[in-house]
Amino acid sequence: MITELLQLYERIQRVINTDEPFARRRIHWAIDLDKHGEVISVSPTISRNTDGKGKTKEVLGKEYRCPAAFFLKLRNTNVVAAAGGGNIPPELMSGKPLQIFGEEPVVKKDRQGNVLEKKVKKAETGTPKSNHQAFLDLHDRFLASLPPEQTQEAEWTALRMFFEKRKGIPFNAFSDQNLAQLTKDQRFSFRINGRLLLQHPQATGWWRDEIKKQRESVRQCLPQGRDPFDPATDDSVLSVRFPHIQGVPNGGGYCPIASFDKAPMQSFGLGEITMPLGLETAEKVSAALNWLLSDETSYKRMGDAVVVFWAVDKSAANSPPQALNFGDLLSEADPLQVREFLNNAWGGYAQFPETSKFHAAVLSSPQSRITIRSWHTETLPQAVAHFRKWLGLTSLLNQWGDEMPIAIGQLAACTVQKGKNSKPLPRTYTELFEAALFGRPLPSRLFSAALQRQGLELVKGCDKKTRKEFEERLRARTALIKLHFELNNRGGGITMENHTSQKDSAYMCGRLLALLDKIHVEAHKGSGGTNSSPANRSYAAASTTPALIFPQLCKLARYHLNKVGGGWANCLEHGYEAETGEQVEGLKQVVVRLQDAAGGTFPRTLSLEQQGRFAIGFYYERCRNWPHAKKKNIVTSDEKHN
Incomplete structure (x- = not known):
């Protein structure tokens, strides 16, 4: 992975340069100052983002090229990380409320969303106070470095007077609407006469020189050694810390991809010098990874994990990586996007030769350290082929007859209890992502979890308010169960088109339960419906011990058919010929099919694999279309069902 990230850096080094101490930062608020350093107003910066469906929305915060701190610093004669442990390295002309005002807002x-109360939490002692003082000291040094002829310029006079006043957060400078959006982690910058000071040439030039001096002083104290990723150099300056990677969920203020000072990296009495990585190598790797995490076409967050991916043409060493839309299709694709991708096997990837490489990694951040949960590389055509298969398998009909794609987030969520305090494990997202783009078999634990949730949630049922969510979770579990059979080569190929021709006994049991459930619903439709049906009461028993429960359910079906009455009851029981000439199966035909498949009786027990086939048969039967019957089948207008 390190090698591939270094190669990526070589392709994008025109965009990013590790020698340039600047980075893209999201600035949320601009502090407008008058010539006396008084705050005129605090204005929001707004950017426009486009989601996977092409919709544009405004969000608070806009990215600017901002001065960025060097990731290492000297403490006495030791090289330590500049951030971490609550320390926030000061950066010129932008910072958080704690750094600038010495206090944090509490709104x-x-x-x-209306503001009820606003107050502050002051930085009186310890690290918070040190962060504020470090920010003031940095700007004092900058202002003191200005030539005499520039010290009286309006920008720097106003900035100096602002810091001298130390008035705290100017709540009165916010509108009520803006104040409601204020948080302690947002970034501020200064604006005078309509110009952001972080873009002032005097500020950027001074910062470039300042970081150059700091970096050189740190280099003098770093150990010498051999960098395995730079074989041309026998004696490199080795880094004892790794740069911060931003954009990983729960990453915190300092989140390295590798920890040199932790137990797994320390051995043989060498202390922290056990992972020889050159300073320049570490900077290039982190720069490439941060670039991926800032490009919306190269990453996608999934729960507490984030996926980064890119494709490169190996035959063109200097070509930049190609933008991919895998992220949107995995997480929030709409049916039109999926249909377009499936109908056009290559789409925007057609210009890549078959040797083009596709790389992907899944990252998470437990305890402020990045964990590489998965790393894969293969040719782009292979990845596209796997992905097309995945989208085809996860696009299922819903209860209303619409074929909709199912996002990875939905598949992960359906394996755990729904609720704010119940989240899928990061490895669940990893396993689903590996299956989607690399064709990996799904682990059996996801299959078991889907079956377990199926029984529990069907027992609970739903009301009108929660029906849509109930149906979506049922659809997601069915897709996950289908993926188990398809990707693990356990006999798949089941679709709505061949649904009625399936002969597996467990599958037929699932069909039968869904049909009995439909008959029950039809019988109670005139009385306002019921929350208790065969699917609610008996799914767990029917999917594990069919012989114990189905005889009772079939007896009840006779009562329900009599209650339905008329030609529609006859159609439900005996089937009918549709207007299109299709023979629509009823209860009688399904029971006969089941008897043929099971040897004349209901199966006594079903294994886990059989329970999975039961679940697929149950879902497809629930979604089966009941077309209009031919006129010879006498069915009233109220009895026609789709």
């Missing part, structure tokens, strides 16, 4: 709101 309480009601459910409608």
Whole structure:
């Protein structure tokens, strides 16, 4: 992975340069100052983002090229990380409220978002106070470095007077609407006469020289050694810390991809010098990874994990990586996007030769350290082929007859209890991602979890308010169960088109339960419906011990058919010929098919694999279309069902 990231850096070094101490930062607020350093207003910066469906929305915060701190610093004669442990390295002309004002905002709101109370938490002692003082000291050094003829310029006079006043967070400079959006982790910058000071040439030039001096002083104290990723150099300056990687969920203020000072990296009495990585190598790797995490076409967050991916043409060493839309299709694709991708096997990837490489990694951040949960590389055509198969398998009909794609987030969520405090494990996203783009078999634990949730959630049922979510979770579990059979080569190929021709006994049991459930619903439709049906009461028993429960359910079906009455009851029981000439199976035909498949009786027990086939048969039967019957089948208008 390190090698591939170094190669990526070589392709994008025109965009990013590790020698340039600047980075893209999201600035949320601009502090407008008058010539006396008084705050005129605090204005939000707004950017426009486009989601996977092409919709544009405004969000608070806009990215600017900002001065960025060097990731190492000297403490006495030791080289340590500049950030971490609550320390926030100061950066010129931008910072968080704690750094600039010496206090953090605490804004309480009601459910409608109206501000109820505003107060501050002051940085009086310890690390918070040190962060504020470090920010002031940095700007004092900058202002003191200005030539005499520039010290009286309006920008720097106003900035100096602002810091001298130390008035705290100017709540009165916010509008009520803006104040409701204020948090302690947002970044501020200064604006005078309509110009952001972080873009002032005097500020950027001074910062470039300042970081150059700091970096050189740190280099003098770093150990010498051999960098395995730079074989041309026998004696490299080795880094004892790794740069911060931003954009990983729960990453914190300092989140390295490798920890040199932790137990797994320390051995043989060498202390922290056990992972020889050159300073320049570490900077290039982190720069490439941060670039991926800032490009919306190269990453996608999934729960507490984030996926980065890119494709390169190996035959063109200097070509930049190609933008991919895998992220949107995995997480929030709409049916039109999926259909377009499936109908056009290559789409925007057609210009790549078959040797083009596709790389992907899944990252998470437990305890402020990045964990590489998965790393894969293969040719782009292979990845596209796997992905097309995945999208085809996860696009299922819903209860209303619409074929909709199912996002990885939905597949992960359906394996755990729904609720704010119940989240899928990061490895669940990893396993699903590996299956989607690399064709990896799904682990059996996801299959078992889907079956377990199936029984529990069907027992609970749903009301009108929660029906849509109930149906979506049922659809996601069915897709996950289908993926188990397809990707693990356990006999798949089941679709709505061949649904009625399946002969597996467990599958037929699932069909039968869904049909009995439909008959029950039809019988109670005139009385306003019921929350208790065969699927609610008996799914767990029917999917594990069919012989114990189905005889009772079939007896109840006779009562329900009599209650339905008329030609529609006859159609439900005996089937009918549709207007298109299709023979629509009813209860009688399904029971006969089941008897033929099971040897004349209901199966006594079903294994886990059989329970999975039961679940697929149950879902497809629930979604089966009941077309209009031919006129010879006398069915009233109220009895026609789709």
